[in-house]
Amino acid sequence: MTAVITRPDALLYDGVEWDYDKIKRVYDAVEHIALKEMGLDVYPNQIEVITAEQMLDAYSSIGMPLMYKHWSFGKHFARDEMMYRKGYRGLAYEIVINSSPCISYIMEENTMTMQTLVIAHAAFGHNHFFKNNQLFQQWTDAEGILDYLEFAKTYITHCEERYGHAAVERVLDAAHALMSQGVHKYPKKRSDLRTEQRRERERQEYQDQTFNDLWRTVPKTAAGPRPSKSVSERKKLLGLPEENILYFLEKKAPRLEHWQREILRIVRHISQYFYPQKQTKVMNEGCATYVHYQIMSRLHETGQISEGAFLEFLHSHTSVVFQPEFDDKRFSGLNPYAIGFAMMQDIARIAENPTDEDRQWFPDLAGRGDGMAAVREAWANFRDESFVLQYLSPHLMRKLKLFSVRDDAEDPYLLVDHIHNERGYRDIRKKLARQYDLGYLEPDIQIVDVDLAGDRKLILQHRVTNGVLLDESDAKAVLRHIANLWGYEVQLIEVSAISEAILKEHAVTAPSGIGVM
């Protein structure tokens, strides 16, 4: 490494205090490195300075700048606030929103070095990832999200005024309980939130125009028993089996009002919007951490930040990427920042300075040069699961001393399955990848049957893998919510994915007086 001579006049800033001029200067310098040297590609940036209280606000409304009102957000705020005030927990330095322009929040308490770090991390790292990762490109609509949230907020407020807080709360509670079961995992087309908004407005207008009170007085046709169709025909008509429970209820629940369906739709869209983020925690943080590390090092190399500032940066950087070992008191699972950052560095290393082992494991990647390009490619094309499966190298497994443990409830002991050796690499990699696979982490629950002509009982099925059943009390509570929306009896059957044997059944009866509101 060449000796770095710091010229005081080249410094972007000095001291800890920040102001807008400094931020502007720093932003320009960071932008230069990010775009020109690292080849990043970002949405336009918008940086917003907020206070600690506003940060807590943002926490409670899942990071979004605007959100509809619901008690659960108040609950999270109350808890976060207490944790913060009592000093149990600090606040994040930043929050960044996948929107265009990409909004990054920075806190007023941060020092100038922290602001620099946050700009590099959020405004360029996360921003690049949001814009370029294929999951985000395919599934989220960065231009439309803020407008859509505005619409959602107004719509729900409007519903509250019109139908009462309690009625809206009941629908929202149910929808929130089913949020994880409200995503299309294989979407046909990218959701366009602006069209979505327009669609609802047009529908409402049409309804208002064509409203005729006379229809209410028309006697209902006596529902004679219709011939029950065969099970397969029935399933086909209803599009069953369906794993997107919210979608099914929105479209098919017989007793919901139009506005209730629209609320389900809103929650479903928001859930869908966050689905890619849930699947790319390691990559997203790894990307942002790698970017800020590169940028800060470069700023330091070129003498644009002082030694003191660089040390301050290293201090917070190392605490972010710190990975306690499994027997450490502080251990609480793998740190996505740590593993993400380590893997990004590893990819660049393999591309530029591979060992023989790397050549054997990564024939296409090893020694191809230009580590940055290799890393960018990985950011664009993978999600956590496939990323780990593709790129976790034996070198890194040894470095982290990864080992896999099997916990079988029937055995009195935990079994060390594989360790970081020749025999274990592939298995550890596979198991770690699965640890990040949402499709595997989340229970596989589908709606399998409903007899619309008969008693309208809705039947759900949980395909149990590895004998792990659902948490009973929560499952029951969620079923209660489903019954509230569906309006009739709901049953959940847990079957073994291997033997198809029924392991457990839960059922809740039809709610009384709900549904017709």
Next chain:
Amino acid sequence: MNIIDRRLNPQGKSLANRQRFLRRAKEQVVKAVRDASGKRGIQDIENGEKVTIAAGGVREPSFHRASQGGVRDYVVPGNKEYVEGDTIQRPDGGGGGRGSEGSPDGEGEDEFRFVLSRDEFLDIFLEDLELPDLVKQKVKQSESHTLTRAGYSVSGSPANLNLVRTMRNSLSRRIALKRPKRDEIRELEEMLREAEEAGEDAEQIQALREQLEHIVLRSKRIPFIDPIDVRFNRFETVPKPIAQAVMFCLMDVSGSMTEHMKDLAKRFFMLLYLFLKRRYRSVDIVFIRHTHEAKEVDEETFFYSTETGGTVVSTALEEMQKVVQERYPHNEWNIYAAQASDGDNMSSDNAKSATLLRDVILPMCQYFAYIEVAAEHNMGLSALGRETELWRTYKQVQSPERPLAMRRVRSRREIFPVFRELFAREKAGA
């Protein structure tokens, strides 16, 4: 790049969510608050309170796997000595919580802790209590006027012009008087021009011209907006009653009052003060202590300095009467009084006290609470059998139409229940 300073944005964005949350958890919060208030001193009540409620009512359920049972695989870092096939003692808690499958976000905890703000705490703490007899609210200062909408008027300042009303009047007048529309005029003009261009006969042109003149004139005579159309929003100044209250704390500080009794009295006064504070914007407090003579003192002296002497209750009542006459005319102030005593009084003074109370004090008070404090261990006699001098005296005065309430308090625990009993909503006015 844009930098936006959001720091000055309105605060409390999550307030609406918080209210929804509190409403949701209402039952549990009320219970927690009642529990908490039993445990601690009245002095702290002014602060917020950390409450813990059962998570049941505010649980957010979701489908997730149970934390026990089945086969699970974890990959963890930091292997030191294990080799394949080693077995590890199962850690307590069944081996869950070590992998990434730990329960999501606070699930599984049966308690939820958070901090209530002072206002929220007091609101719940003093919920369903009502001040008896709020009628005597007199207007004192003249500046407390408020403007309220009061229909429409034909005169007013341009800023208060009501456009909708004005235009409506204008439209109906124009229709009624058949003011020619602009389109009609234009049409006629068009016809005239065409006729002229086509060179029609002069008579017809003349007829058209006259017709046009006629309607133009008519439209000029009937103005688009006439002064009689114009309406203004009318506002009325309404005097706003300023409810102001003064609270008299009377206490016997003679030697027979122990620290324990004073403590009880103090707690009661504090509660009353807090309660009044919630109902009135400003509350004055007057402290009057007495032995065989009474004196108005400050709070510190009132509670903490000791005095020796006999006990003559009427002196305190006289002092109160004096203060009221000097500073708090009773037609302008809501007067509340609370008296704490161990019940001793000089026998010769009883008759005088009773008269004073009946004829002077009670008529000017909204409410007069007499709290008899007793020593904690002194369960037997005074609690069950023998009534104290003062108790007997006041009991004679007590009648349904007089705002006098009497209670005995022996221990700290009883303060709040007694207080609630006195001010519970259904008992108001009783």
